[in-house]
Amino acid sequence: MAKRKIKEQPVILITNDDGVTSPGIRSLVEAVRGLGKIVVVAPDKPQSGMGHAITIGVPLRLYPVDIFEGIEAWQCSGTPVDCVKLAVDKVLHRKPDLCLSGINHGSNHSINVIYSGTMSAAVEAAIESIPSVGFSLMDYSMEADFSAARKYARIIVEKLLKDPIDKHLILNVNIPMADEKQIRGMKICRQAYAKYEEDFVERHDPNNRKYYWLTGKFVNFDAGTDTDVWALENHYVSVVPVQFDLTNYSIKSKIEKTWNSHAKKR
């Protein structure tokens, strides 16, 4: 008689871009505790705005940290994308079943997805065929209330563990800054077309040389009611499926007839 194989619990890799000691990653760990074997590999310092940067000019360090009760955790000297790569190759020695990133202190809706270290970690996981979710709360403060974010993180992770969608799945989840009871549920959205209008702050150092601080004003150009910005303004948790095929197929069709060279016969 065949023995019934005990189903192994899923392995969940958790990372972020605010660093391993941030309240946001602690909230994410607590939100999904018990849903699988959790392993944390996160930056040893804030890495916001790092986008999909990788570290190629200097080597990386990786040290164990004992800050999440009963959970294996590591801090890495690199970017969020480095963390995912190192976690798979040198910590887990296998692909995890799911990669979670966040919970970010501050929103990653609309164009922010491109600058975000939180989302780039999720994108990197999906490139490596690990379904992933990035979570962000629309509140920058260290005292932010993560309770609604924790609730939805758990709902989403339970959903994905029960019914996996795609090995390249990436979800960009943003949670509005609102009381849990005010939140109207989740809404699947597209990325709003928005940008930052730059306005560098110019200062002078003691030697009278100029330096510049990057600042910018967020401008939403998108009036659609199917966007993440709309959903958040209307107290929904926005969920945008993200992809890493950046091909613009519409422009491709438009120009291929006139731009393609004809292959020379030889």
Added chain:
Amino acid sequence: MAKRKIKEQPVILITNDDGVTSPGIRSLVEAVRGLGKIVVVAPDKPQSGMGHAITIGVPLRLYPVDIFEGIEAWQCSGTPVDCVKLAVDKVLHRKPDLCLSGINHGSNHSINVIYSGTMSAAVEAAIESIPSVGFSLMDYSMEADFSAARKYARIIVEKLLKDPIDKHLILNVNIPMADEKQIRGMKICRQAYAKYEEDFVERHDPNNRKYYWLTGKFVNFDAGTDTDVWALENHYVSVVPVQFDLTNYSIKSKIEKTWNSHAKKR
């Protein structure tokens, strides 16, 4: 009688990720010399693999450099994306008509588009409604022969100045490492599905603590003959139109019925 207005020459912003002193950016400047008013704003040191990183924790420096005969040029302490932002806000005080990035030493085909500082500069420009092109030559060496790359850069820029395609246009142009005469022309492509299989090199420092160098093996999973990888292998210049709307519309339609919450009536 109305005076005939003299048509102003187009403003072309040039940046890269290998740094303002690299042979590749010099080749790009020379390739398009005479096609407009050229202004260079590029990193003061190599910034490869920076992806879409921006500098938010430290201020930026910007200094004029006199290295391209008769051409205004600046070096910036930030990332390629910072260079585009600073150029528009503090150097040009207007949007240029075109932004060119490169010529990169090394390919940016397939998944490389996501890690590439060269391409992220181009993407940043397009977010700001500046049509842009990133150029990369499949040769890492400092002695690389840029003559074919220069030829195609000029062809493409002349084409875009004559017939603009879209204010959000981004083209990812890769030039094969081949003699100019062997190149069969341009091919409009999609981004191949490929990835790097990580293989960190583990070493020990003099205190016997481990450190890791990121290395990886490029693996192309895509058998299509419409990809950039195929085009380059077949001696074409690959041209992939790129977009910054990362929404995965196919997964969006697949999950919106089951995932969307119904708005609560109040």
